[in-house]
Amino acid sequence: MSDTPLLQLENIGKFYGNIIALQGVTTEVRAGQVTCVLGDNGAGKSTFIKILAGVHQHDEGQFFLEGDEVRFGSPREALDRGIAAVYQDLAMVPLMSVWRNFFLGSEPTKGTWPVQWIDKRSAKQIAKEEMAKMGIDIRDTEQPVGTLSGGERQSVAIARAVYFGAKVLILDEPTSALGVKQSGVVLRYIVEAAKRGLGVIFITHNPSHAYPVGDRFLILNRGQSMGNFAKDDISQQELTRLMAGGAELEQLQHELEEAIAGNGA
Numbered sequence: 001m002s003d004t005p006l007l008q009l010e011n012i013g014k015f016y017g018n019i020i021a022l023q024g025v026t027t028e029v030r031a032g033q034v035t036c037v038l039g040d041n042g043a044g045k046s047t048f049i050k051i052l053a054g055v056h057q058h059d060e061g062q063f064f065l066e067g068d069e070v071r072f073g074s075p076r077e078a079l080d081r082g083i084a085a086v087y088q089d090l091a092m093v094p095l096m097s098v099w100r101n102f103f104l105g106s107e108p109t110k111g112t113w114p115v116q117w118i119d120k121r122s123a124k125q126i127a128k129e130e131m132a133k134m135g136i137d138i139r140d141t142e143q144p145v146g147t148l149s150g151g152e153r154q155s156v157a158i159a160r161a162v163y164f165g166a167k168v169l170i171l172d173e174p175t176s177a178l179g180v181k182q183s184g185v186v187l188r189y190i191v192e193a194a195k196r197g198l199g200v201i202f203i204t205h206n207p208s209h210a211y212p213v214g215d216r217f218l219i220l221n222r223g224q225s226m227g228n229f230a231k232d233d234i235s236q237q238e239l240t241r242l243m244a245g246g247a248e249l250e251q252l253q254h255e256l257e258e259a260i261a262g263n264g265a
Contacts, residue, residue: 004067005030006199007052007083007168012061014047020223021047025061027218027228029168029199034190036202036210038243039220045203048220049172052201053085054078066167082167086157088176094146098138101145102127102160131159134192151182155189162193169193170201175209187213207243211236219243 005028014022022044029035039045050056051063054072063070065081072078075085092101099120100107108119108126124141131138136155138148145153154174161169171190175183190213194200204210210217217234219226219242226242227234234242 005064006066007201008064010062010064012051012058012063014051014056015059022051022058022220022223023060023225025218025220025225027216029201030215031167031197031199032194033215034194034200034202034213035216035218036204036214037218037220038204038207038210038239040205040243042222043205043220044223045172045205045220047223049085049087049170049203052078052083052168052170054083082165083170084161084164084166084168085170085172086154086161086174087172088174092145092153092157095144097142098145098148098156099124099127099141101156102130102141102163104160106164126163127159130163131155133196134159134162134189136189149182149185150178151185154178154186158189158193162196162198166198168199168201170203172203173205174202175204175206183209205243207236207240211239 007029009025009027012022012025013020025044025048027035027037037045037048047056051058054075054077057071057073065083070081072081091104103123108122109116110119111117127141128138134155136152136159138152138156145156148156154171158169158171174186174190178186187209190200190202202210202213211231215231217227217229217231217239219228219239221243229239
């Protein structure tokens with residue numbers, strides 16, 4: 001088995017004039033593992049995703065995919081090389097069925113050109129089977145995707161990316177709008193995707209969601225890397241402290257304690 005990471009970033013930077021969107025970012029993503037990218041709003045997570053997914057190009061540093069240096073000119077180029085991004089809005093049509101959303105224009109067909117039609121039976125069966133492989137039980141693939149819970153909709157998007165050949169799966173804040181139970185469902189699907197050999201990039205602002213499933217952690221703060229750690233090298237408490245800015249968090253706690261003490265006086 002090759003020791004080459006699926007994806008590797010070395011000192012990646014992105015600038016908009018004098019504004020530093022991202023600088024000095026180094027990390028790696030390996031097959032069968034989850035790399036978590038943590039940061040609050042404005043930390044640089046969106047820029048990070050867009051570089052990986054081919055929306056933007058990096059201005060400095062090196063980006064390697066399976067050992068080859070790459071610079072994508074479009075999202076289609078990234079997708080063709082096996083990098084699939086599942087964004088918060090999920091790019092789904094709520095009134096369309098689960099199986100239609102699973103394929104979205106890439107449905108299996110019958111007949112020969114110029115007379116071809118969608119093979120609905122195969123499409124429904126494939127969608128159901130592929131989601132079952134991820135541990136997802138959708139009773140009726142004809143139901144509108146809008147009737148599913150947030151966690152279930154995320155699961156459809158994840159299973160779709162896996163089926164269409166993703167090697168690297170980027171998940172943009174998949175648990176941010178979900179309750180505890182539904183977040184747990186999505187975290188299980190993340191683990192399942194990694195078990196199937198994908199390299200998963202889990203973007204989140206929640207250390208308690210990241211730490212249980214993560215193998216590697218990249219922490220961003222205002223476009224700068226605060227560290228890139230293997231799980232053995234960092235605790236959840238330290239992960240939370242670094243993400244919150246360490247000294248800034250301690251200062252805030254001190255101010256809160258003073259305010260509370262003042263109110264009690």
